[in-house]
Amino acid sequence: MEKTNKEANAASRRAFIKNTAIASAAFMILPRHVLGGKGFTAPSDRLIVAGIGVGGKGAGDIAAFYKSGKAEIGFLCDVDTKRAAGTVKSFPKAKFYKDWREMLDKEHKNFDAVSISTPDHSHAMITVAAMQLGKHVYVQKPLTHDIYEARKLTEAAKKYKVVTQMGNQGASNDGPRQMKEWYDAGLIGDVHTVYAWTDRPVWPQGIPWSANKAEIPANLDWDLWLNTAPYKDYVDKLVPFNWRGWWDYGTGALGDMGCHLIEAPFSVLGLKYATNVQASVGSVYVDEFKRGYFPESCPPSSHVTLTFPKTPKTQGEVTLHWMDGGIQPTRPEELDANDVFGDGGNGTLFIGTKGKMMSSTYSANPRLLPLSRNKDIKVPEKFARVPNGANGHYAQWVEACIAGYGKKEVSSPFEIAGPLTEALLMANLAIRGNDVQRTSADGKVSYPGRNIQLLWDNDNMKVTNFDDVNQYVKREYRKGWTLGI
Template sequence: MTQLHRRAVLRASLTGSTFLALPALTYRAALLAQDKPSETVRVACVGVGGQGLANMKAVRKNVVAVCDTDSVHLEAAAREMEKGTKVATASDYRKLLDKKDIDAVLCSTPDHWHALVTVDACKAGKDVYCEKPLTLVVTEGRAMVKAARDNKRIVQTGSQQRSGKEFRHACELVRNGALGKLQEVKVGLPGPNWVSRAKKAVPDGSPPATLDYDRWLGPAPERPFNANRVHYLFRFFWDYSGGQQTNFGAHDLDIAQWALGLDDSGPTTIEGMATFNKDKWFETPESANQVFTYANGVKVHCTLGAGGNPGGVTFVGEKGTISVKRGAIAAMLNGEKVADPYKLPTGEAKLYVSKGHHADWLECIKTRKLPICDVEIGHRSATVCHLGNIAIRTGRKITWDPKSETIVGDKEAAALLTKEYRKPWILLY
């Protein structure tokens, strides 16, 4: 087929369905260059509001279909994509999974949908890019890993900082002993931006006609619609997410584990305390202070909110400190500030080099190599975030066995590792 004819056939095969699309850049995202039509990975985007729009733009030339439970998002996405190639639209992601002209699914839904979309897509033979945090609860992650492995699927987690050169360089320096013996890692997460977005509390009411609220809830508990619990604000309610702890922790605690060389493990004890909104406008912490202790003796001290650790990740060792955040890396060695940390030699231990988080995913779909933030890594990093929240919610020190992935000696805390789905939704894996 000629390129023109192939595209015409593709458009004709999709326009009878119901999905939509919209684009926007994500941190460090880059597109694969000059793909031939026969080599293009055909992507369906599930969730095209907020971050979903950013993910759409990052893979724009690959998008053939999109899906959202909110018709406002769907229509805006469709209009944006019509500037290039027309795409198909749907309000139910399951309608996409049987299509032979879709190779992969990019999931940017609220967190409580991540596991279902990813597992179903893997079972349908689709590769997946799933936004961070990978999961709502720990047990979902192991099911997602198993679904990916059993079905031989490529699953990239959207913890995009792994594809930033500043984070890779900082982790290589730590791994190669630039700080001598590592003593502590400090992580600073931002406080919630609920108030700045919602402005004030509002009463429960009826969902707008543009939102399929029952489908938006999906496996989450049934409750009246409230405008301050949906779309971006879902992040600050336990039914759908874990607050800034899982939002930004899935980036910075992920980097801490990368530097520690513990992508397949986790801490052994977790303790923490938090403050909450006095008016109960939202449920997740306003501020928090946590300590994750690893088997090698290193402690990761993580704060959330104003007055805590500096933003990003700071590694503290015998010889000094290395700090890294988006777009910046700084080092203090032997009492002196390093003028250009990129000139510091890292050593023999080299880490995965990504040319861009989305580009890495698309390339790995073709090569079948595991991506830079494979589903197992995403699961382990999300687990650290969840364990911090469990320690906060129970008010107790948690003992964790990272090998068996169990909380030791605390049934109440262990119950928070999983969550019952609202019927008829079931995670079948």
């Protein structure tokens, strides 16, 4: 059971953050030299970063900000002290906290920006709290766990006027810019169909929740790790990685790889919000004759089809196919039998009226098909490249933060990352719809969410023809937690 005193502490800390934000949001977004007063030397070329979630991918993020040469790591925060130990050792001058709310409460005047690399279900709440304090934010992909959260973060970035960036490094690669130049030059005609695929998940999915309750490690604050999710007893091997396969915490292969593989279609074609979606999913068997039914877990594989309306860069609707779990589209006839499709396990394929082009993970290595076409491409470069490509994604955000809101371009601000994330999460609505189970009076079981197309009302953020999945558009947070906007 949850502990009452923890709920009380959570409420008081959130109240503090909210009150502080109201009183000082305008104050905090001023340049730091204005805040310092007479005799203060402006650190105009340095960004003080606080990291929340600093083990694993978070450790890499923190190191990359520091390597930009313009960031100092001032504070570190993680619910798992063992997981964070390496980063803490690398930055011994950074003050460490276990509770991000306490860090924001006590230290918000002492840093400029926040890096958030926590499980998907906790992204939105932490990000909102940071933005309300006038902090620039870098958030790992996917931006949020729910569509509602993505929409609210997109709006909040404009409201609080902070620099934002989602951690899909491929958005800073040369690949998307190269493909935009090819497409704008008409090399493949009008694109009407796109395929994106991945060999992930590489963690367990389509399985029952473990019945083996384990002892919570001394280094882990399990209650704080759960954050907005329903309380459950701790089970072994969920943390630090396998949470991705459970809907309470993760968003499956789509959340993990979709931002990397679908970013290019969004930027090249100007896609934004889909109008409808349908999905089919792979099954697992609990015995020789019976399929497993595990609605708490993401499926082992899926094929999702999203329809996007005509954009200024297309002549009509665009159909986007997503495939995961090792499923791939049929090889293009322009590829020779031994040519690598995508990068083998992952890729994106654009099909136009005059030709095709494909790329690898992170939109790397773009190629026209057939591959022989790449020898004679003479398209002028018109989109500025990000120095160091995907690796430069971090420095780009650091420099934009130093410059201030609206002064420098970033590759994946929330105005772009928000709609991209919504598309992925809309696809997950269709995937989860496959698990909606109903039992009739005579005991027959049916799955009404399978083999249908979900129709999306974008303004009201709801599916209009299958209400069962709308509960996932805006999930109910655990008692004591709120998004705050």
